Amino acid sequence: MKVSQSAKEKTKVKILESAVELMTIKGYKNASLREIAKEAGVSNPTIYNYFPNKEKILYAYIEQKLIETGQVLKEIEDFHTYTLREQLQTLIETQLEFYLEDREFVTQIMSMALTPSMGAMELIYESKEKFTEMVSEMLDIAIEAEEIAEPPFKEYMPQLFWDYNVAVVAYWIKDDSEMFENTTQFIDNSMGVIEALLHSNILQKTSDLGMFMFKTHMLSSLQKFSTKQSGFNKIKRKLGEVFNEK
Amino acid sequence: MKNSIPTTKMSRGGVVGKAMLKIGVSHSKGVVKRAFMSKEKKEESQKETHAEIAKVIIESLGTLKGISVKIAQQVALGLPFLPQEYLDEISKSFNSIPPINKALIRKIIKQELGNYPQGVFESFESEAFGAASLGQVHLATIKGEKLAVKVQYPGIAKSIDSDLGVLKFALTRFAKGGNIDHLMDEVEARLNEEVDYEIEAENTEYFYNNLKHDLIVIPKIMRELSTKTVLTSSFLEGDGFEEFLAKNPTQEERNHYAQLIFDSFFMGLYHMQMIHADPNPGNFIFMDEGKLGLIDFGCVKKLDNEFLASFSKLHVSLMDKVDDSEVTQQYADLKMIDKDSPEKMLEFYQEVIKPLDRIYIEIFEGDSYDFKENNDFSERGFNTIMEVQKKSITAVHNMNEDYIFVDRTLLGYYSMFEKMEATIDTRFAQKLVRY
Numbered sequence: 189m190k191v192s193q194s195a196k197e198k199t200k201v202k203i204l205e206s207a208v209e210l211m212t213i214k215g216y217k218n219a220s221l222r223e224i225a226k227e228a229g230v231s232n233p234t235i236y237n238y239f240p241n242k243e244k245i246l247y248a249y250i251e252q253k254l255i256e257t258g259q260v261l262k263e264i265e266d267f268h269t270y271t272l273r274e275q276l277q278t279l280i281e282t283q284l285e286f287y288l289e290d291r292e293f294v295t296q297i298m299s300m301a302l303t304p305s306m307g308a309m310e311l312i313y314e315s316k317e318k319f320t321e322m323v324s325e326m327l328d329i330a331i332e333a334e335e336i337a338e339p340p341f342k343e344y345m346p347q348l349f350w351d352y353n354v355a356v357v358a359y360w361i362k363d364d365s366e367m368f369e370n371t372t373q374f375i376d377n378s379m380g381v382i383e384a385l386l387h388s389n390i391l392q393k394t395s396d397l398g399m400f401m402f403k404t405h406m407l408s409s410l411q412k413f414s415t416k417q418s419g420f421n422k423i424k425r426k427l428g429e430v431f432n433e434k
Numbered sequence: 435m436k437n438s439i440p441t442t443k444m445s446r447g448g449v450v451g452k453a454m455l456k457i458g459v460s461h462s463k464g465v466v467k468r469a470f471m472s473k474e475k476k477e478e479s480q481k482e483t484h485a486e487i488a489k490v491i492i493e494s495l496g497t498l499k500g501i502s503v504k505i506a507q508q509v510a511l512g513l514p515f516l517p518q519e520y521l522d523e524i525s526k527s528f529n530s531i532p533p534i535n536k537a538l539i540r541k542i543i544k545q546e547l548g549n550y551p552q553g554v555f556e557s558f559e560s561e562a563f564g565a566a567s568l569g570q571v572h573l574a575t576i577k578g579e580k581l582a583v584k585v586q587y588p589g590i591a592k593s594i595d596s597d598l599g600v601l602k603f604a605l606t607r608f609a610k611g612g613n614i615d616h617l618m619d620e621v622e623a624r625l626n627e628e629v630d631y632e633i634e635a636e637n638t639e640y641f642y643n644n645l646k647h648d649l650i651v652i653p654k655i656m657r658e659l660s661t662k663t664v665l666t667s668s669f670l671e672g673d674g675f676e677e678f679l680a681k682n683p684t685q686e687e688r689n690h691y692a693q694l695i696f697d698s699f700f701m702g703l704y705h706m707q708m709i710h711a712d713p714n715p716g717n718f719i720f721m722d723e724g725k726l727g728l729i730d731f732g733c734v735k736k737l738d739n740e741f742l743a744s745f746s747k748l749h750v751s752l753m754d755k756v757d758d759s760e761v762t763q764q765y766a767d768l769k770m771i772d773k774d775s776p777e778k779m780l781e782f783y784q785e786v787i788k789p790l791d792r793i794y795i796e797i798f799e800g801d802s803y804d805f806k807e808n809n810d811f812s813e814r815g816f817n818t819i820m821e822v823q824k825k826s827i828t829a830v831h832n833m834n835e836d837y838i839f840v841d842r843t844l845l846g847y848y849s850m851f852e853k854m855e856a857t858i859d860t861r862f863a864q865k866l867v868r869y
């Protein structure tokens with residue numbers, strides 16, 4: 189029997205929802221694929237067909253939320269009138285809005301990501317493609333519309349912005365202010381910095397300085413959230429890779 | 435992040451601490467310098483120090499932003515004895531809240547009203563049309579009706595305490611006249627009310643239901659679309675104060691609107707026992723057909739019968755020019771003069787209060803008052819305050835906050851009338867005062 193694309197999509201979402209629910213209740217470690225399959229009402233072979241292992245579920249979750257985020261952005265009629273900063277900020281905020289529904293689950297992902305033995309950081313980074321695609325598109329449009337000049341290291345920008353995105357989520361996880369007001373301010377303020385950087389010719393003149401500032405900014409943000417130094421080092425290494433690719 | 439509003443305890447504490455340190459330095463430098471100076475020079479230097487300190491305070495409030503703008507307004511409204519240097523710096527710091535961009539406005543509306551702007555309203559302009567002191571105002575429509583949606587910048591409410599900390603520290607040390615605790619408490623209470631748009635919604639509705647005047651329009655609040663930080667009301671179409679003046683209105687028009695503003699104040703005071711205590715020209719909308727829009731009930735003041743009785747009695751005494759000892763007693767009853775020997779109290783009245791209330795009561799002495807002819811009204815008032823400031827006796831006594839708020843508000847209106855070059859008819863007000 190040939191399963192249609194949309195039915196496949198539906199099953200995937202169903203499994204993801206069940207996984208989030210079970211992992212929220214029992215914890216990531218204690219929820220087995222078998223149980224998730226049962227919860228989702230699919231057979232064992234089926235679930236392995238979609239997700240050969242549990243890590244793949246995390247990956248798919250992040251990607252799924254990004255797909256949904258993309259859909260929301262598409263529905264904004266006057267999105268083309270948004271400045272680059274507003275577009276990027278909307279991307280971050282909308283994604284966070286989806287995470288809000290599954291906050292406990294996302295907290296688990298983040299804490300695994302920051303625990304060295306878990307290796308979830310790699311997974312988080314693997315799922316970034318969808319995100320960087322969206323950012324690239326926004327950047328390209330802004331450059332074409334001459335809102336900003338083309339930055340000398342344009343191809344790295346989406347990756348840097350993804351790192352920033354991870355920092356934001358980490359901040360939000362630790363945020364205990366009412367309505368996560370601190371996160372709202374953190375995003376608004378740091379986006380202000382990013383906007384200023386994108387518009388300044390610092391980036392034009394000395395791309396290295398721009399890189400340096402971004403890197404320092406990112407690292408110091410992340411340092412705050414990581415409880416274990418080793419977890420931090422992992423991110424640092426990851427960031428290092430991004431920078432060293434250059 | 436230079437432009438961030440630091441709201442976590444630690445970072446705000448850090449900024450506050452820095453401000454205090456700076457003030458300390460600036461103050462003691464002044465004291466040391468002054469110790470070696472002649473008298474005139476002393477005054478000059480004191481002024482300098484004040485200006486310097488004011489700058490430091492405002493600078494630090496500037497980095498704290500948020501609520502500070504409101505504090506500054508409140509202080510300017512509530513501290514008649516504050517040196518002008520402070521007021522100047524304070525007024526410079528107005529309107530300095532960061533703008534809420536399109537991404538943020540979407541988030542706030544969704545968070546507060548449950549859906550994105552396009553989902554809540556038929557149309558929503560993501561560019562704001564008005565600047566509020568703690569946020570901004572957007573135009574929206576539902577069923578073709580125009581709405582004003584006031585949105586507060588997130589995280590402001592919690593910054594009140596630490597901002598007040600800086601200010602209190604600064605004012606207690608440097609504002610003339612010792613004890614300002616009661617005033618700070620008043621300011622704090624006011625601020626907590628002002629950041630809560632639900633209270634503003636209630637106040638607006640109170641005025642909407644009770645201020646009955648054919649030519650005064652008060653916005654209708656949309657409760658289902660309002661929360662603590664979002665306030666949605668009907669949009670009042672018309673000109674702002676500056677726009678109104680720029681159109682060169684006739685004398686008649688000027689008088690008409692000034693009269694409405696003046697009368698609505700006294701109607702509130704005597705018929706509703708509540709006044710709109712924010713005499714900012716931005717809070718009036720000059721509408722078609724001679725109508726006046728009254729907006730922004732974030733700062734209102736409730737007054738009780740006891741206060742109204744003493745307030746009226748005092749005004750009648752001043753209008754009728756009864757003798758000074760009688761007036762002194764009435765000020766004492768109003769708790770504007772501390773209990774002391776009759777001679778001391780009389781001296782305080784004659785030296786400090788009388789020069790001011792002579793000017794103030796001019797308005798009520800005839801049937802009307804021409805602010806075009808008397809266009810030096812506020813200047814005289816201001817100079818008199820400065821004169822009074824210089825007297826050693828100004829070690830300020832208690833102040834009745836109600837009285838100060840009422841007076842300050844009226845004085846705010848008068849400076850608007852001066853700019854409008856209007857003549858107001860004071861008979862209605864006088865009748866109410868003599869009720």
Ligand SMILES: Nc1ncnc2c1ncn2[C@@H]1O[C@H](COP(=O)(O)OP(=O)(O)OP(=O)(O)O)[C@@H](O)[C@H]1O
Pocket residue numbers: 563564565566567568569571582584653667668669670671674712714716717719729730731732
């Ligand atoms: N209902 C309304 N109709 C028309 N314009 C409005 C309305 N509400 C607000 N505005 C516009 O927005 C501006 C700011 O609104 P408002 O005075 O309520 O803000 P605020 O935060 O209380 O500011 P402030 O305390 O500094 O006066 C007003 O000066 C006015 O121009």
Ligand SMILES: [Mg+2]
Pocket residue numbers: 714716717729730
């Ligand atoms: Mg106003």
